[in-house]
Amino acid sequence: MSLRVLNAGPLSLYQDAGRPGYAQLGVSNSGVFDRQSQRVANLLVGNQPNAVVVEALGGGLAIIATADHVVAIAGAAGPVTINGEPVTTGRALSLHHEYILRLGTPTLGLRWTLGIAGGFDVPFVLGSASTDTLGQIGPPAVAVGDELRVLAPAGRISTETFPAYLPAGELTVRLTLGPRDDWYSAEAIATLLSAPWLVEADSDRIGIRLAGPNLARRVIGELASEPVVRGSVQVTSSGRPVILGPDHPVTGGYPVIGVVADADTDLLAHVRPGDTIRFSRARS
Amino acid sequence: MRVLPCGDQAVLLDCATAAEARSWQFALADQVPTVLGATTVLLRGKPASLRALISATSVSPEQHRTGNQVTIEVTYDGPDLAAVAEYCGLAIAEVIAAHTGSEWTVGFAGFAPGFAYLTDGDPRLDVPRLDRPRPQVAAGSVGLAGRFSGIYPRSSPGGWQLIGSTTAVMWDLDRPMPALLQPGDTVSFKQVGQ
Numbered sequence: 001m002s003l004r005v006l007n008a009g010p011l012s013l014y015q016d017a018g019r020p021g022y023a024q025l026g027v028s029n030s031g032v033f034d035r036q037s038q039r040v041a042n043l044l045v046g047n048q049p050n051a052v053v054v055e056a057l058g059g060g061l062a063i064i065a066t067a068d069h070v071v072a073i074a075g076a077a078g079p080v081t082i083n084g085e086p087v088t089t090g091r092a093l094s095l096h097h098e099y100i101l102r103l104g105t106p107t108l109g110l111r112w113t114l115g116i117a118g119g120f121d122v123p124f125v126l127g128s129a130s131t132d133t134l135g136q137i138g139p140p141a142v143a144v145g146d147e148l149r150v151l152a153p154a155g156r157i158s159t160e161t162f163p164a165y166l167p168a169g170e171l172t173v174r175l176t177l178g179p180r181d182d183w184y185s186a187e188a189i190a191t192l193l194s195a196p197w198l199v200e201a202d203s204d205r206i207g208i209r210l211a212g213p214n215l216a217r218r219v220i221g222e223l224a225s226e227p228v229v230r231g232s233v234q235v236t237s238s239g240r241p242v243i244l245g246p247d248h249p250v251t252g253g254y255p256v257i258g259v260v261a262d263a264d265t266d267l268l269a270h271v272r273p274g275d276t277i278r279f280s281r282a283r284s
Numbered sequence: 285m286r287v288l289p290c291g292d293q294a295v296l297l298d299c300a301t302a303a304e305a306r307s308w309q310f311a312l313a314d315q316v317p318t319v320l321g322a323t324t325v326l327l328r329g330k331p332a333s334l335r336a337l338i339s340a341t342s343v344s345p346e347q348h349r350t351g352n353q354v355t356i357e358v359t360y361d362g363p364d365l366a367a368v369a370e371y372c373g374l375a376i377a378e379v380i381a382a383h384t385g386s387e388w389t390v391g392f393a394g395f396a397p398g399f400a401y402l403t404d405g406d407p408r409l410d411v412p413r414l415d416r417p418r419p420q421v422a423a424g425s426v427g428l429a430g431r432f433s434g435i436y437p438r439s440s441p442g443g444w445q446l447i448g449s450t451t452a453v454m455w456d457l458d459r460p461m462p463a464l465l466q467p468g469d470t471v472s473f474k475q476v477g478q
Contacts, residue, residue, distance in 0.1 A: 023319040025463040026393035026400070026437075125457060135397045136438070137457075179288035179296040222430070225394055225401065226321035229294050229328075251321050251394030259291030282292070 001118065001150040002066050005142055006100065009060030012142035014120055017050045019128040019137075023250045029230065030132035031246050033205060033269035034111055037075035040162045041115025044072035044092045046155025051119030052129045054142060056112040059105030061142070069095045069150065070117040070157055076109030076270060077164040090162040092117075109166045109270035117153035134206050134247040166270055170196070173243075173264040174282035175233065180223065180255035184235070188215040192233075192257060193279050197241065201273040206249075207234075207242040208268050210277065214239035215257070225251040231260035231268075233279075243268060243277075287338060290326065295334045297325040302391050302403055306468065307343040320392040320467050322401065349389065350468035356435065358383075358426050359477040362446035364414075368428060371411050379447065380475055382406035388433060388471040393463065398437035398455025400465035405433055417443035424450045426473070433473075437463075 005012075015038070018031020032038040032055055039049045054061070059078070073080055073089040080087050081102045087093050095101055103112045122129045122139045131138040142148070181189060197210040215235050228234065232244045234254040243260055244252075245268065260268070261282050271277060285304060290296040299305040302323050309318050309325045315337065317328040327334045360380045369376045383406070391403035413429045418441065421427075425436045427444030436442060437454035454464045465471060 021317060023317075024393055024467050026395065026397045126462070137397060176289055176291050179290050179298070224322035224324075224430075225392070226296065226324040227319035227326035227394075229291055229326070231291055249394055249396075250319060251392065256290070259289075259294075262291060262293045 001069075001152065003063045003069065003148045003150070004066055005063050005144055005146040005148065007060050007062040008142050008144050008146070009056050009058060009103065011057040012061050013055050013131040013133075014052055014122045014139050014142070015055045015130045016052045016128055018130045018246065019126045022126055023227070026250055027126060027137060028132060028135055028248055028250050029246065030130045030135065030138070031128070032113065032130070033246050034075050034113060034266045036165070036266045037113035038115070040074040040090065041072045041113045042119070044090075044158045044160065044162070045070050045115050045117040046153060046157050047115060047117065047119050051115065052122060054114040054120060054148070056103055056114060058110060059103055061112070061114070062100060062102040063148065064100045065095045065097055068097050070153070071095050071101060072115045073103065073112055074115070074162065075111050075113040076106035077166060078106035078108065079104030088161065090164060091160070092157045108164065108168060110272050111269045116150050117155070117157065118151040121149040121151045132247050133204065134249060166267070170276045170278060171267055171271060172278045172280050173267065174261035175258040175279040176261070176282045177258045178256075181257050183217055183219040183223070183255040184257055185216045185218045188217070189257070191215060192241070193281055196276045196278055199271045199273055199275045199277060203271070203273065205245045205247040207244050208271060208277070210241045210243070212241070215241065217255075223253055223255050225253045228252045228256060229259060231262060231265040232256045233258045233260065287335060289331065292331065294326055294328045295331050297327065297338070299323050299325070304343070304345065306348045307345060309467075310348040311341055311343045312337070322391060348468055349470060350466060352466070352469040353472070354465060354469055355472045355474055356450050356452045357476040358448040358450050358473050360448040360475060361477075362426065362448045364445035365447045368409075368411050368445050368447055372408055374408065379409070382409050383433065383447065384473045384475055390465045390467050390469040390471060391432070392467055396437055396440055398463045399434060400463070402433040402471055403431070405431065407431065409433070411445050413443040414445060417441055421446065422449070424452065426450055
């Protein structure tokens with residue numbers, strides 16, 4: 001039960017729900033960026049929702065089956081082929097022995113989630129198969145020539161189709177102010193909530209880095225390092241907001257002006273350099 | 285202690301002191317997932333339930349320690365040792381004596397797996413971070429920043445002022461407890477070499 005990697009794409013990582021509960025060791029949760037697509041891909045192929053998937057950034061991942069498999073692709077939208085024939089994402093697909101699956105460049109979104117009946121079989125580190133790119137914990141990224149091992153399928157394959165759910169165009173995410181909004185001027189908060197924010201090219205699983213107007217601090221001084229969460233919006237000393245992703249450090253020294261609604265952080269897996277993000281005030 | 289909002293899946297307890305933060309973490313760690321900061325504690329869960337839990341909890345102010353005592357052998361050969369001495373108005377020997385002469389407490393973890401922020405050291409050792417972080421700091425480097433001391437578990441970028449180095453392995457996934465130091469442990473430094 002395995003597949004072989006013909007092309008690894010720019011960055012393809014094993015992911016599951018991550019490793020909660022190790023913060024006292026300095027280990028962050030990590031885990032799949034788009035959690036909703038992990039649930040969808042696993043549900044379609046009859047896995048438990050947290051079975052190990054491959055999170056593939058952009059286009060390029062190509063794998064050849066060395067046995068008969070059932071796969072499902074969720075997350076991004078765009079061209080996916082099996083033996084050159086276009087296939088539909090968001091549903092279970094047969095990938096027969098020696099068939100080749102190729103994930104193209106997404107037309108919408110940025111990260112593909114590849115689920116496989118049985119789930120990928122990789123060694124767990126601290127209870128998880130996730131690769132933490134900052135903490136450098138977990139398996140290495142998928143590489144050309146790798147054999148992707150698969151566990152024996154146990155569940156029932158779904159006949160459902162899940163339509164792509166990514167919104168097109170400008171993304172608005174809901175934000176709760178705090179814990180350190182009082183470190184910023186009222187103007188800075190008004191700016192945060194009204195300006196369009198441009199996604200920068202150095203965004204990754206650690207953080208989505210944004211360009212836009214400067215956010216002035218009211219309190220000058222150093223914040224004693226404090227815990228941060230996925231979705232925390234830090235403002236660096238250069239006045240640039242960063243929305244923390246799944247591989248964020250456990251603690252950070254920049255004051256967090258607000259936190260993105262947890263449910264909306266899945267969408268951040270799919271923003272690309274040059275995209276626009278807006279923040280709206282969450283109803284609390 | 286103030287309860288600060290932190291999104292829809294957590295709250296942040298902002299405490300007056302590190303000891304108070306540790307007390308809250310100690311009191312609540314069995315009930316909800318917690319993450320300790322320098323003077324803060326993150327609690328994970330629905331904010332309304334967490335606020336109810338906090339109202340129903342009282343903490344005792346005494347220091348919470350694990351009882352673990354760790355001694356770390358250090359060669360005081362760091363590239364910033366002389367600069368630290370000058371900044372603190374001490375002789376190099378006095379910096380070493382201050383670093384080895386006080387008992388440190390692991391306040392919290394962060395920055396990298398196995399990186400422990402050591403607190404309660406000699407208050408004379410209070411130095412700023414480097415203006416320009418080094419792109420590469422060797423594993424085992426012993427540093428100072430603010431009134432913290434810390435040891436780099438692996439080679440990484442870093443902005444702490446480096447005063448020495450140790451061969452102690454701070455992080456090893458093949459150990460039952462990968463991190464050498466955990467919050468509440470007591471740490472002493474011992475000079476070796478030279």
